Amino acid sequence: MKFRPVFHLISYLMVVTGLAIWLCAGVGFHFNDPASAIHALLYGGAAGVLSGLLINVLTRGPIALSRRDGFGVVSFGWLAVALIGSIPYVLSGVITDPVAALFETVSGFTTTGASVLGNLESLPKGILFWRSMTQWFGGMGVLVLCVAILPFLGVGGMQLYRAEMPGPSKDRLTPRIATTAKLLWGLYALMSVVQTLLLMAGGMDWFDACCHTFATMSTGGFSTRTSSVAAFDSLYIDIVITAFMFLAGANFALHFRALRGAPGVFCKDPEFRFYTLIWLASCLFMSVNLWMTGTEQAGGALRHGFFQGTSILTTTGFATRDFNLWPLASRLLLVLLMFVGGCGGSTAGGIKAARFFVVFKHIGRELGRVIHPQSVARIKLGRTALDEGLIANIVTFVMIFFTVFAVMSFMMTFYTPDLVTATSAVVASLGNIGPGLGAVGAAETYAFIPSPGKLMLIVCMLLGRLELYTVLVLFMPSFWRQ
Amino acid sequence: MRVLIIGAGNAGRRLASRLCEEHHDVVLVDHDARRLDELGTELDIMTVCGNGASPSVLADAQVAKASLFAAVTDNDEVNILSALFARAAGVEHTAVRVSNAEYLTPQCITDLRSFGIELVVDEHEECAQEMQRILSMPGSREVVEMVHGRIFCVGMKLPAGSMLLDKPLQSFAGEALLLKVRLIAVMRQGELIMPHGELELAEKDVVYCVGTPPDVRAFLDTVYPSQPDIQKVVIAGGGDTGLRLAQRLEKLDKHVVLIERDEARARFCSASLNKAMVMGGSALEKGILDEIGISDHTAIVAATGDDENNIIACLLAKKTGAVFAVAIVSNPAYVPIINDDNLLDRAVSPYLTTINAILRFVRGTNIRAANLLHDVPGELLEVEIVEGGRWNGVAIRNLRLPKRAVVAALQRGPDVLIVTGDTVMQAGDRLILFAPAGASVKLEAVFKK
Numbered sequence: 001m002k003f004r005p006v007f008h009l010i011s012y013l014m015v016v017t018g019l020a021i022w023l024c025a026g027v028g029f030h031f032n033d034p035a036s037a038i039h040a041l042l043y044g045g046a047a048g049v050l051s052g053l054l055i056n057v058l059t060r061g062p063i064a065l066s067r068r069d070g071f072g073v074v075s076f077g078w079l080a081v082a083l084i085g086s087i088p089y090v091l092s093g094v095i096t097d098p099v100a101a102l103f104e105t106v107s108g109f110t111t112t113g114a115s116v117l118g119n120l121e122s123l124p125k126g127i128l129f130w131r132s133m134t135q136w137f138g139g140m141g142v143l144v145l146c147v148a149i150l151p152f153l154g155v156g157g158m159q160l161y162r163a164e165m166p167g168p169s170k171d172r173l174t175p176r177i178a179t180t181a182k183l184l185w186g187l188y189a190l191m192s193v194v195q196t197l198l199l200m201a202g203g204m205d206w207f208d209a210c211c212h213t214f215a216t217m218s219t220g221g222f223s224t225r226t227s228s229v230a231a232f233d234s235l236y237i238d239i240v241i242t243a244f245m246f247l248a249g250a251n252f253a254l255h256f257r258a259l260r261g262a263p264g265v266f267c268k269d270p271e272f273r274f275y276t277l278i279w280l281a282s283c284l285f286m287s288v289n290l291w292m293t294g295t296e297q298a299g300g301a302l303r304h305g306f307f308q309g310t311s312i313l314t315t316t317g318f319a320t321r322d323f324n325l326w327p328l329a330s331r332l333l334l335v336l337l338m339f340v341g342g343c344g345g346s347t348a349g350g351i352k353a354a355r356f357f358v359v360f361k362h363i364g365r366e367l368g369r370v371i372h373p374q375s376v377a378r379i380k381l382g383r384t385a386l387d388e389g390l391i392a393n394i395v396t397f398v399m400i401f402f403t404v405f406a407v408m409s410f411m412m413t414f415y416t417p418d419l420v421t422a423t424s425a426v427v428a429s430l431g432n433i434g435p436g437l438g439a440v441g442a443a444e445t446y447a448f449i450p451s452p453g454k455l456m457l458i459v460c461m462l463l464g465r466l467e468l469y470t471v472l473v474l475f476m477p478s479f480w481r482q
Numbered sequence: 483m484r485v486l487i488i489g490a491g492n493a494g495r496r497l498a499s500r501l502c503e504e505h506h507d508v509v510l511v512d513h514d515a516r517r518l519d520e521l522g523t524e525l526d527i528m529t530v531c532g533n534g535a536s537p538s539v540l541a542d543a544q545v546a547k548a549s550l551f552a553a554v555t556d557n558d559e560v561n562i563l564s565a566l567f568a569r570a571a572g573v574e575h576t577a578v579r580v581s582n583a584e585y586l587t588p589q590c591i592t593d594l595r596s597f598g599i600e601l602v603v604d605e606h607e608e609c610a611q612e613m614q615r616i617l618s619m620p621g622s623r624e625v626v627e628m629v630h631g632r633i634f635c636v637g638m639k640l641p642a643g644s645m646l647l648d649k650p651l652q653s654f655a656g657e658a659l660l661l662k663v664r665l666i667a668v669m670r671q672g673e674l675i676m677p678h679g680e681l682e683l684a685e686k687d688v689v690y691c692v693g694t695p696p697d698v699r700a701f702l703d704t705v706y707p708s709q710p711d712i713q714k715v716v717i718a719g720g721g722d723t724g725l726r727l728a729q730r731l732e733k734l735d736k737h738v739v740l741i742e743r744d745e746a747r748a749r750f751c752s753a754s755l756n757k758a759m760v761m762g763g764s765a766l767e768k769g770i771l772d773e774i775g776i777s778d779h780t781a782i783v784a785a786t787g788d789d790e791n792n793i794i795a796c797l798l799a800k801k802t803g804a805v806f807a808v809a810i811v812s813n814p815a816y817v818p819i820i821n822d823d824n825l826l827d828r829a830v831s832p833y834l835t836t837i838n839a840i841l842r843f844v845r846g847t848n849i850r851a852a853n854l855l856h857d858v859p860g861e862l863l864e865v866e867i868v869e870g871g872r873w874n875g876v877a878i879r880n881l882r883l884p885k886r887a888v889v890a891a892l893q894r895g896p897d898v899l900i901v902t903g904d905t906v907m908q909a910g911d912r913l914i915l916f917a918p919a920g921a922s923v924k925l926e927a928v929f930k931k
Contacts, residue, residue: 067523158526175484175507175528387515 167344
């Protein structure tokens with residue numbers, strides 16, 4: 001890895017983060033936040049902008065990124081952004097423990113939505129706005145944003161795009177990567193504006209509408225209320241948020257093509273069909289389960305079954321009900337959905353529907369081979385036969401995901417009261433969902449987990465958001481060799 | 483501009499990287515997924531895997547959105563067919579690379595034009611022409627022909643003891659020689675230097691000058707007095723390039739010997755030639771060169787279609803005593819080795835002409851031609867001054883050129899003028915400009931209507 005160009009690019013991220021924090025200081029000023037909170041945001045922003053500018057000047061020079069450097073920029077860039085992002089929490093005294101502040105920030109940027117904060121209503125508005133905004137930036141990706149706005153990246157932009165964009169195959173909407181990044185961010189911003197307006201039409205004020213849009217479009221899940229979306233208790237808001245969570249969990253390339261006048265792409269895309277199938281089946285199952293067990297009335301069962309199912313499948317993590325109290329079958333189904341996640345090319349986390357689709361087909365093929373050893377079978381996604389290398393990559397991804405899950409769960413048992421808490425905390429972090437079950441359920445926070453446990457979950461969140469490979473390659477000795 | 487390129491071979495690859503540098507949107511189609519994968523990480527382009535002549539692959543590559551379509555695979559039929567589909571999809575400009583002589587008869591080219599294929603690049607013919615130019619000026623490193631052969635740009639390596647050495651260029655101000663040609667670029671150890679008054683040339687510098695063919699020739703003879711006198715040319719390989727070169731040289735009364743390994747092809751070559759001698763065999767065989775007889779008036783041209791064979795054939799001939807050796811080398815990775823170690827006198831890449839022809843389309847309407855130079859990071863552009871255009875009646879010094887771009891020459895009617903700042907441009911003039919890499923896009927903007 002070449003340090004100078006890598007840190008040069010990271011310096012831009014730091015400046016962008018600093019500017020975003022300053023914007024939140026403006027919001028705090030508007031709401032007459034206490035001076036300490038506004039100062040915290042101003043200083044936090046200054047730390048980002050000034051350190052960014054300093055590094056920028058020190059590392060000036062030509063930029064030519066190799067594939068390796070791309071991984072370095074993304075992994076270290078995310079770390080740098082999270083460190084700067086946590087400064088306002090610490091300075092304002094909202095979160096005094098630096099590790100907890102880092103946990104909150106990483107949880108925001110990775111669109112996890114796991115929180116250490118209890119009483120949200122009492123917090124300064126500027127800080128809350130920043131908390132939600134980290135999710136919006138992390139959703140489509142801070143580096144994809146840089147690729148879109150920095151004109152000089154050229155080929156380097158592609159390395160960053162590949163390393164940050166989730167999903168097994170990286171769609172290119174246009175020949176040039178900068179244009180693709182612009183279109184994706186533009187589409188993301190456009191959908192966010194539409195959702196904000198729809199939420200405001202449902203009676204939310206602009207602050208709540210913005211914050212909830214940030215958390216929905218990025219599938220993050222931070223709310224401005226302690227009881228999450230349940231605090232609004234409005235069927236209309238539930239429906240709007242459910243719809244946008246579902247859209248944010250689908251591939252943005254499909255949205256783009258649909259808006260370009262080909263709505264048929266949704267029906268044709270095998271991953272989207274698979275995703276919709278899982279979504280419908282699990283939401284309906286939970287609704288029926290809630291109704292049959294008498295947990296909810298028929299209408300409520302449908303409303304909360306769908307809201308909660310969508311929220312977990314898309315790895316958002318909003319709650320309208322404390323699903324910790326739901327029947328066992330529904331609870332377990334929610335945990336299983338945490339592994340699935342949304343589609344590739346979306347803002348959702350998890351393993352992704354396409355990978356499961358391919359793994360299932362792969363299993364089918366291998367079983368078939370036991371019966372017909374000489375059969376030749378290619379795995380197809382839609383009408384394209386997949387490269388065997390890509391299939392190996394996907395199977396390996398799933399293997400690593402479960403290995404990390406197992407190892408981290410084992411280590412979490414030292415810091416959590418029971419097995420359900422330990423495993424669900426890990427999968428909720430690794431899949432970027434947020435709330436788990438047991439002591440980290442929808443009505444609880446992660447505040448009680450000791451610092452080493454929080455650090456482990458921070459690693460899980462980053463691994464999940466950057467899809468394992470980008471972070472794990474840093475641990476290969478050959479990555480560091482010149 | 484959105485450009486769709488079919489074929490990721492040497493030509494397609496180089497064209498894609500060139501267009502990419504100039505910020506065009508490039509989509510590249512090839513059937514080799516591995517090669518595309520590799521190129522996709524190297525260049526900021528979209529790649530589509532599949533047969534370029536298949537309508538569904540072209541649809542995947544969004545052919546209808548492209549404004550320029552270039553088919554440069556090794557397969558003529560694929561190139562032509564895919565261009566026809568591109569025309570049907572409404573692509574404005576189409577260019578195809580064609581090598582089979584069957585498709586290159588005047589009738590056939592007219593037919594292809596009537597189908598809507600705008601440019602048919604005959605790579606072998608262009609390559610044979612370039613070889614002939616090189617052989618006519620063996621002291622040069624590179625010869626580029628512009629405005630239908632009325633203007634030459636020649637690059638030459640300064641030998642020890644050349645009269646141009648060790649004095650600043652301005653001290654030659656009165657020399658008649660330098661009034662007729664214009665120095666546009668100097669390459670020193672791989673670095674481009676723009677000539678200026680204080681510059682002192684050194685041995686082994688490659689200087690590029692522009693002028694009419696006789697003036698350039700005279701300049702070359704003065705600078706490089708010990709040029710070899712080539713009487714006999716041995717051509718290794720009777721493929722399309724070799725055969726056409728032999729036909730051209732025959733007309734110039736050179737003694738031509740063509741070596742072709744394939745017996746049937748050798749017979750065909752013999753039938754297509756009048757005076758030239760055709761030998762059956764390989765230039766790599768021991769003894770065949772002795773039999774032909776190599777002297778210090780003999781040049782070897784290796785055009786077998788295989789880079790390694792070409793290089794070795796040239797080395798063997800040099801060892802046997804040939805005075806001048808030229809090889810066709812299509813793999814760009816070999817070129818620096820050949821140039822650095824002075825292995826051969828010249829290495830010619832067969833696809834540069836294809837790229838030149840295609841770049842012309844990209845350059846906009848007033849720019850009539852664009853020529854990449856082999857060893858210089860830059861290109862020669864030919865611009866027409868149009869009636870009612872912005873630059874009609876303007877003195878050269880008022881032309882707002884990008885940094886490091888220079889006006890090399892101006893053609894007015896039958897005359898070629900070596901311009902000064904006071905020369906006033908008129909409608910119908912053709913300007914020859916040299917633009918270093920990166921400046922051509924800005925130049926394009928300067929000459930937009």
